[in-house]
Amino acid sequence: MLIDQHAIAQQEKRYRVNFINSLSGLKTAWLVGSRSPQGEDNLALFSSIVHLGADPALIGMVSRPDVVPRGTLDNIRSSGVYTLSLATEEFYRQAHQTSARYLPGESEFVATGLTAQTQAGFAAPHVAQSPLAIGMALRQIVDIELNNTHFIIGEVQWVDVPQGAIAGDGLVNAGALQPALVGGLDYYHRAVALQRLPYAKRPQG
Amino acid sequence: MLIDQHAIAQQEKRYRVNFINSLSGLKTAWLVGSRSPQGEDNLALFSSIVHLGADPALIGMVSRPDVVPRGTLDNIRSSGVYTLSLATEEFYRQAHQTSARYLPGESEFVATGLTAQTQAGFAAPHVAQSPLAIGMALRQIVDIELNNTHFIIGEVQWVDVPQGAIAGDGLVNAGALQPALVGGLDYYHRAVALQRLPYAKRPQG
Numbered sequence: 001m002l003i004d005q006h007a008i009a010q011q012e013k014r015y016r017v018n019f020i021n022s023l024s025g026l027k028t029a030w031l032v033g034s035r036s037p038q039g040e041d042n043l044a045l046f047s048s049i050v051h052l053g054a055d056p057a058l059i060g061m062v063s064r065p066d067v068v069p070r071g072t073l074d075n076i077r078s079s080g081v082y083t084l085s086l087a088t089e090e091f092y093r094q095a096h097q098t099s100a101r102y103l104p105g106e107s108e109f110v111a112t113g114l115t116a117q118t119q120a121g122f123a124a125p126h127v128a129q130s131p132l133a134i135g136m137a138l139r140q141i142v143d144i145e146l147n148n149t150h151f152i153i154g155e156v157q158w159v160d161v162p163q164g165a166i167a168g169d170g171l172v173n174a175g176a177l178q179p180a181l182v183g184g185l186d187y188y189h190r191a192v193a194l195q196r197l198p199y200a201k202r203p204q205g
Numbered sequence: 206m207l208i209d210q211h212a213i214a215q216q217e218k219r220y221r222v223n224f225i226n227s228l229s230g231l232k233t234a235w236l237v238g239s240r241s242p243q244g245e246d247n248l249a250l251f252s253s254i255v256h257l258g259a260d261p262a263l264i265g266m267v268s269r270p271d272v273v274p275r276g277t278l279d280n281i282r283s284s285g286v287y288t289l290s291l292a293t294e295e296f297y298r299q300a301h302q303t304s305a306r307y308l309p310g311e312s313e314f315v316a317t318g319l320t321a322q323t324q325a326g327f328a329a330p331h332v333a334q335s336p337l338a339i340g341m342a343l344r345q346i347v348d349i350e351l352n353n354t355h356f357i358i359g360e361v362q363w364v365d366v367p368q369g370a371i372a373g374d375g376l377v378n379a380g381a382l383q384p385a386l387v388g389g390l391d392y393y394h395r396a397v398a399l400q401r402l403p404y405a406k407r408p409q410g
Contacts, residue, residue, distance in 0.1 A: 001368040002324075008262060008361065011375065018375035020259040023339060023364065025291060025379045026386060026396050027255075028230030048255040050232075050267050053352040054225040057213060060356075062255050062265070086230060093402065100405040111407075119207075134228060142347055144358065147258040151265075151356060153349065156213065159228065163206040170216065170223035171389045174230045180399075181231060181386070184376045187401045191231050191386055191394040197298065199391070200305040202316075 022184035029087035029180045029188070031095055032061070033116070033125045034075035041116050041125045043108035044072045045099045047182050049084065057156035059084070059136065064149050071104075073141075073150060079123045080138045082154065085130035089190050092180035096188070119158060126160070131177045133160045171196075227389035234292035234385045234393070236300055237266070238321070238330045239280035246321050246330045248313035249277045250304045252387050254289065262361035264289070264341065269354050276309075278346075278355060284328045285343045287359065290335035294395050297385035301393070324363060331365070336382045338365045376401075 011019060027047040034042045048062035061084075063073050076082045087095035091114065098108040109116040115128035119135060126133040136154035143150055165173050181189040216224060232252040239247045253267035266289075268278050281287045292300035296319065303313040314321040320333035324340060331338035341359035348355055370378050386394040 001366060001371075003364045003366070005362050008364075013260075015375035016262075017259045019371070019377060020262045020361065021256055022375075022377040022379060023262075023337075023361065024254050024256040024264055025233030025235070025337075025384055026231075028232070030230070048257075049229050050253040050255055051226055051229040052253075052267060052349065052354055053269060054222045055218075056352060057221075057225045057228075058352060059229055060267070062257060064258065089399065092399070096402045097405045100407045102407050106407075132228075132230075139351055140349070142349070142356070144257065144345070144347070146344055146358060147261065147263060149257055151347070153351060156225065156228065157210050159208045159213070161206060161208070166206075166224070170220035170227075171392060172224060172227040173392070174227060174388045175386075175392065175394045179230055181380075181396055183379045186404070187376060187378070187380065188399040189380045189396040190399055192397055194294065194297070194385075194393040194395055196392045197301045200302045202305045202307050202311075 018184055026181040026183050026189055028174070029092060029095055029182045031085045031087055031098065031127050031130070032072055033083040033085060033127065034072050035079055035124050036071065036075050037078050040105060041107050041109055042071045042075055043098050043114065043127070045095055052153060058139065058153055059156065060151055060153045062149055063152055076138055076152060081122060081124045082136050083124045083126035084134040084136060085127035086132040086174065086177060087180045088131065089178040089180055091129050092188050095180065096186065131162060131165070132172070132174065223389055231386040231388050231394055233379070234297060234300055234387045236290045236292055236303065236332050237277055238288040238290060238332065239277050240284055240329050241276065241280050242283050245310060246312050246314055247276045247280055248303050248319065248332070250300055257358060263344065263358055264361065265356055265358050267354055268357055281343055281357060286327060286329045287341050288329045288331035289339040289341060290332035291337040291379065291382060292385045293336065294383040294385055296334050297393050300385065301391065336367060336370070337377070337379065
C-alpha cells in the first residue's frame with residue numbers, strides 16, 4: 001500500500017504521530033539519568049540512541065522538545081554528565097511509566113520504584129536494576145532548526161556490564177541482557193538471537 | 206564489571222570497535238538505496254536510524270566515513286533523494302553482504318541478489334523484497350566535527366507498507382514485519398512482541 005506525502009499530510013494529528021514514530025522500526029529502550037544543580041535525580045525514557053564512533057567513543061541521542069521532559073536536557077547542560085541504563089524485559093513497564101508528566105521535584109525513580117545508584121564521583125544516577133549502564137560526558141549539543149530538536153553527543157566515561165556478556169572480541173551481547181525494544185511510542189518487544197555473521201567480503205575471482 | 210575510560214583507552218583497536226559499537230544496543234537494520242548521476246544504483250547497510258519528528262516527518266541517520274561506502278553520501282548530495290528499506294529475517298544475510306567493499310560501478314543489488322525497484326518519478330531504488338520501504342528527500346546534512354561523521358536528515362516522501370501492518374491508530378507494526386535487528390556490527394536478532402502499553406500518566410491523588 002503506497003502512502004504518499006499528500007496522504008501523510010491528511011492524517012489526523014495523533015494518527016500521524018503514531019505512524020511516523022513507528023516508521024523508524026524497533027529501537028532499544030534506554031533510561032537517561034541526570035541530576036539537577038539542586039541534587040534532584042531525573043530519569044527519562046529515550047529510544048533514539050545511536051552509535052557515532054568508537055575513537056573517541058561517542059554516542060548520540062535525540063531530545064525532542066515535545067516529548068522528553070525538559071529536566072533531562074537542562075541537567076545535562078548544567079552538570080555535563082548523564083547516564084544510559086538499558087531497559088529490560090524485567091522492568092520495561094516501569095521504564096515506560098517514567099514518561100508520565102511528573103511534577104517538578106518528583107523523582108521518576110521514586111515514582112516508578114526503580115533504584116537510583118551512583119558511581120563514585122559521578123554526578124548522575126543510573127538504574128540499579130539495569131544490567132548495562134553507561135556513564136556519559138557531554139561533548140556537543142547540535143540544535144536542529146528544522147524542528148527544534150537537539151542531538152546530544154556524549155563520550156563514554158565508564159561502562160558497567162556483566163563480564164559474561166562481553167564476547168572474546170569485545171562485543172557486548174546486548175541481546176542476552178533481555179533488552180526491551182520499542183516500536184513507535186509504546187509497543188514493546190523482546191529480542192531472540194539469530195546469528196553472528198562474518199565480516200562481509202567481496203567475492204574474488 | 207566496571208570498565209572505566211582508562212580501560213577503554215587500553216583496548217586493542219578492533220576489540221574497541223566491537224565494544225563501543227555494541228554499547229548502543231540492538232538496532233533495526235536498514236538498507237539505504239541511492240542512485241548516482243550516471244544512473245548506477247547503490248545499496249548500503251545502515252543501523253543508525255532515528256526518528257526526529259512527526260511534523261514535518263523527519264528521520265535522521267548517521268553516516269560514518271570509515272564504515273559506510275562513500276557512494277551513498279555522494280549520491281544523496283547529488284540527487285537529493287534516497288530510500289530506506291527495512292531488512293528482514295528473510296534476507297538479512299544479503300543485507301549484511303552489501304557492506305562488502307565492492308568496486309566502483311558494481312551494484313550491491315546485483316552482487317547480493319536483492320531486487321531494485323523504483324517508485325514512478327523517484328530517483329532512488331528500494332528493495333523489492335522489503336515489506337517496508339520509505340522514500341526520503343534530503344533536508345540537511347549536519348557535519349559532526351568531533352569525528353567527521355555526518356548526520357543526514359531527510360523528510361518522508363512516501364511509504365510502501367502492507368495495509369494490514371498499520372494499526373487503527375496509525376502505528377506501523379514493524380515487529381510483525383520480521384525485522385532484522387543488529388547488535389554491534391554483525392550479531393543479528395529477531396523480535397518477538399510483548400505488549401503495547403497505554404500512554405503513561407501521573408497517578409492522581
